[in-house]
Amino acid sequence: MDSGGGTIQTRATRKRRKMQRVTMMDVAKLAQVSPSTVSLYLRKPDAVSPAAGQDIARAIDTLGYVPNLVAGGLAAASSRVVSIIVPSIRNAFFAETVSTLQSALAAEGLQVLLGHSEYGEGQEEALVRTALSWAPAAVVLTGLNHSPETRKLLKASRVPVVEMWEIGGEPIDMAVGFSHPQVGASAAGHLLSKGRRNLVFLGARMDEDRRAAQRASGFAEAGKGGGAPICEIINHPGAATVEAGALLLNRALQQAPDLDGIACSNDLIALGVLFECQRRGIAIPERVALIGFGDLDFSTSCVPSLTTIRPSGDLIGKEVARLILARIQEPHAEDARRVIDTSHVLIERRST
Amino acid sequence: MDSGGGTIQTRATRKRRKMQRVTMMDVAKLAQVSPSTVSLYLRKPDAVSPAAGQDIARAIDTLGYVPNLVAGGLAAASSRVVSIIVPSIRNAFFAETVSTLQSALAAEGLQVLLGHSEYGEGQEEALVRTALSWAPAAVVLTGLNHSPETRKLLKASRVPVVEMWEIGGEPIDMAVGFSHPQVGASAAGHLLSKGRRNLVFLGARMDEDRRAAQRASGFAEAGKGGGAPICEIINHPGAATVEAGALLLNRALQQAPDLDGIACSNDLIALGVLFECQRRGIAIPERVALIGFGDLDFSTSCVPSLTTIRPSGDLIGKEVARLILARIQEPHAEDARRVIDTSHVLIERRST
DNA sequence: CAATTTCATCGTAGCGCTATGATGAATGAA
DNA sequence: TTCATTCATCATAGCGCTACGATGAAATTG
Numbered sequence: 001m002d003s004g005g006g007t008i009q010t011r012a013t014r015k016r017r018k019m020q021r022v023t024m025m026d027v028a029k030l031a032q033v034s035p036s037t038v039s040l041y042l043r044k045p046d047a048v049s050p051a052a053g054q055d056i057a058r059a060i061d062t063l064g065y066v067p068n069l070v071a072g073g074l075a076a077a078s079s080r081v082v083s084i085i086v087p088s089i090r091n092a093f094f095a096e097t098v099s100t101l102q103s104a105l106a107a108e109g110l111q112v113l114l115g116h117s118e119y120g121e122g123q124e125e126a127l128v129r130t131a132l133s134w135a136p137a138a139v140v141l142t143g144l145n146h147s148p149e150t151r152k153l154l155k156a157s158r159v160p161v162v163e164m165w166e167i168g169g170e171p172i173d174m175a176v177g178f179s180h181p182q183v184g185a186s187a188a189g190h191l192l193s194k195g196r197r198n199l200v201f202l203g204a205r206m207d208e209d210r211r212a213a214q215r216a217s218g219f220a221e222a223g224k225g226g227g228a229p230i231c232e233i234i235n236h237p238g239a240a241t242v243e244a245g246a247l248l249l250n251r252a253l254q255q256a257p258d259l260d261g262i263a264c265s266n267d268l269i270a271l272g273v274l275f276e277c278q279r280r281g282i283a284i285p286e287r288v289a290l291i292g293f294g295d296l297d298f299s300t301s302c303v304p305s306l307t308t309i310r311p312s313g314d315l316i317g318k319e320v321a322r323l324i325l326a327r328i329q330e331p332h333a334e335d336a337r338r339v340i341d342t343s344h345v346l347i348e349r350r351s352t
Numbered sequence: 353m354d355s356g357g358g359t360i361q362t363r364a365t366r367k368r369r370k371m372q373r374v375t376m377m378d379v380a381k382l383a384q385v386s387p388s389t390v391s392l393y394l395r396k397p398d399a400v401s402p403a404a405g406q407d408i409a410r411a412i413d414t415l416g417y418v419p420n421l422v423a424g425g426l427a428a429a430s431s432r433v434v435s436i437i438v439p440s441i442r443n444a445f446f447a448e449t450v451s452t453l454q455s456a457l458a459a460e461g462l463q464v465l466l467g468h469s470e471y472g473e474g475q476e477e478a479l480v481r482t483a484l485s486w487a488p489a490a491v492v493l494t495g496l497n498h499s500p501e502t503r504k505l506l507k508a509s510r511v512p513v514v515e516m517w518e519i520g521g522e523p524i525d526m527a528v529g530f531s532h533p534q535v536g537a538s539a540a541g542h543l544l545s546k547g548r549r550n551l552v553f554l555g556a557r558m559d560e561d562r563r564a565a566q567r568a569s570g571f572a573e574a575g576k577g578g579g580a581p582i583c584e585i586i587n588h589p590g591a592a593t594v595e596a597g598a599l600l601l602n603r604a605l606q607q608a609p610d611l612d613g614i615a616c617s618n619d620l621i622a623l624g625v626l627f628e629c630q631r632r633g634i635a636i637p638e639r640v641a642l643i644g645f646g647d648l649d650f651s652t653s654c655v656p657s658l659t660t661i662r663p664s665g666d667l668i669g670k671e672v673a674r675l676i677l678a679r680i681q682e683p684h685a686e687d688a689r690r691v692i693d694t695s696h697v698l699i700e701r702r703s704t
Numbered sequence: 705c706a707a708t709t710t711c712a713t714c715g716t717a718g719c720g721c722t723a724t725g726a727t728g729a730a731t732g733a734a
Numbered sequence: 735t736t737c738a739t740t741c742a743t744c745a746t747a748g749c750g751c752t753a754c755g756a757t758g759a760a761a762t763t764g
Contacts, residue, residue, distance in 0.1 A: 389714075
């Protein structure tokens with residue numbers, strides 16, 4: 001086994017700087033069991049005898065052993081990591097979902113590897129590629145709109161994939177979310193039911209944010225179907241911020257001075273509209289009814305309080321976690337429900 | 353080398369289900385080079401000849417090879433992962449920092465492993481423990497307040513550690529942030545300079561959020577030092593939300609009916625105060641001057657616009673990334689500046 | 705032209721762990 | 735008692751990659 005002349009390198013000349021890390025082997029030695037038993041204890045504590053378990057626990061404690069999940073992941077051909085890719089973590093919607101999801105996964109010993117694509121499809125593909133490099137237990141993406149290459153990569157990897165915050169198309173694997181056109185339709189329906197006929201939808205960055213665009217077109221369709229003589233969509237090229245809301249209101253009033261109902265693609269925009277109305281003395285809801293989307297923090301408290309549509313970002317997070325955990329525990333239950341509709345709720349407040 | 357009788361297991365009986373994963377070996381074979389060369393090409397493309405590089409690139413493309421970073425991390429004894437632990441990702445401050453940090457790290461091929469501690473010290477220790485299990489390239493924590501055990505773990509690991517969003521104590525390794533008492537003092541100073549004397553500081557969850565508590569005490573000290581006859585701190589036990597702001601204002605008016613200056617530990621609370629004032633017809637800034645903290649999205653747009661203190665969450669993210677990258681590239685430049693003060697800026701608007 | 709240095713490339717030994725099946729003792733059934 | 739079954743524990747072979755030093759050819763020097 002040793003020897004080997006000729007071109008074979010002599011083994012004495014080489015030596016990797018042996019890390020002085022505490023390994024499972026050290027624990028095993030101290031506890032006087034084999035490494036396998038330590039490994040077993042760590043993964044399934046009930047499978048080893050109580051006596052051995054105690055010895056091992058004591059040894060771990062004494063040595064301050066920290067398991068190396070990288071090695072474990074390599075050996076097990078799958079790491080306990082779930083890779084989540086969202087357009088932007090600054091967005092309160094996704095922050096909520098990620099937060100919930102993270103808690104649910106952490107409870108089962110899964111870590112979260114986070115990426116944000118900033119709404120770029122090419123960016124996303126690169127992120128998916130690195131995500132897969134970690135042999136993740138699952139990959140979570142936002143929306144159903146991905147490049148063919150991304151879909152191919154993910155399908156080939158055989159890793160569980162959940163697409164969230166959108167349903168209505170063909171998912172790569174599983175999907176949790178709601179229908180954005182329906183949200184738009186609900187908003188329009190609500191304004192129509194309040195007797196409003198001159199409607200405007202205000203959105204931002206809708207060329208990139210496909211889901212906002214879907215809400216807009218759902219709104220327009222329902223508005224026209226409901227007999228609204230005016231039903232415009234106005235887009236702001238920048239991000240969906242409060243400031244954008246003010247700008248959008250002004251543009252809207254120019255284009256349609258008689259408007260009496262406004263839906264926004266986002267509560268932040270609605271808040272901007274609300275402030276601009278305060279500034280200009282436009283009465284809400286008397287002169288203009290206002291409905292947002294997101295049910296953010298401030299929506300109950302603002303003056304007047306904001307009618308909005310709640311997408312339940314936390315529920316989405318919870319359901320995504322449930323699907324992932326189910327798939328990990330039962331990899332072959334492929335017949336399980338793969339698409340979950342978390343629906344949306346319209347919350348009527350004072351602004352309509 | 354083979355054979356081996358007695359208790360030695362025969363090798364034919366065992367066979368790990370060889371994954372049909374495309375490995376570096378496959379790429380090497382197709383490109384007719386050794387695996388070492390492929391590895392070298394992937395890490396330092398300039399170190400291989402252009403001809404070989406092209407062959408390898410073509411082979412990678414043909415096979416759809418995705419490198420296994422888990423294996424790489426194990427071999428290199430350090431993964432290209434930076435572990436970030438924040439109290440809450442829902443908090444806009446941290447979302448901003450994490451977002452910036454993530455972009456900066458991604459540009460250098462580093463991934464982000466995210467954890468949130470929900471302001472629990474025990475929670476944090478568990479998170480640090482799992483974080484270290486990934487042999488991360490660096491660990492980023494929030495604040496300087498950590499359990500002794502956490503500090504010990506991190507120091508023993510010899511992993512670069514950055515504590516962010518707070519300076520003024522002894523960091524474990526490096527720190528990027530600003531002084532919270534100074535922020536409180538600035539707020540008090542500003543209100544005093546506007547002739548306000550009956551001051552109140554409104555905060556939430558200050559038993560857990562030590563940094564908010566520091567802002568409060570900095571405020572109280574400066575207020576008293578500046579001769580304010582009234583200078584109270586009022587705490588809300590729940591989260592720092594817009595709704596909490598309204599509740600806090602009402603409590604404040606009960607405790608100190610004559611108050612004429614309010615500082616809030618957070619712009620969200622300030623926004624709640626602002627709305628409650630609108631509701632109750634309290635004129636800002638005439639009757640009460642209001643200053644927040646955070647310079648969130650809405651602060652420019654609200655009515656009246658909000659005087660606030662900007663902590664520069666994105667700058668913190670950038671500086672943290674810089675420190676980490678410097679340390680990774682030059683692990684022994686231990687003499688480098690370890691504490692960076694990103695300072696704060698008071699932005700005067702209409703509310704004071 | 706020999707001696708030295710550079711350069712691209714290569715072969716191999718781990719990195720620390722888990723999966724697999726083996727082993728032998730203890731237990732139950734026949 | 736004898737054989738089958740359960741149970742806790744173990745030995746070993748990789749998982750896919752990178753670091754290390756080796757190798758031989760080409761370029762440079764004396």
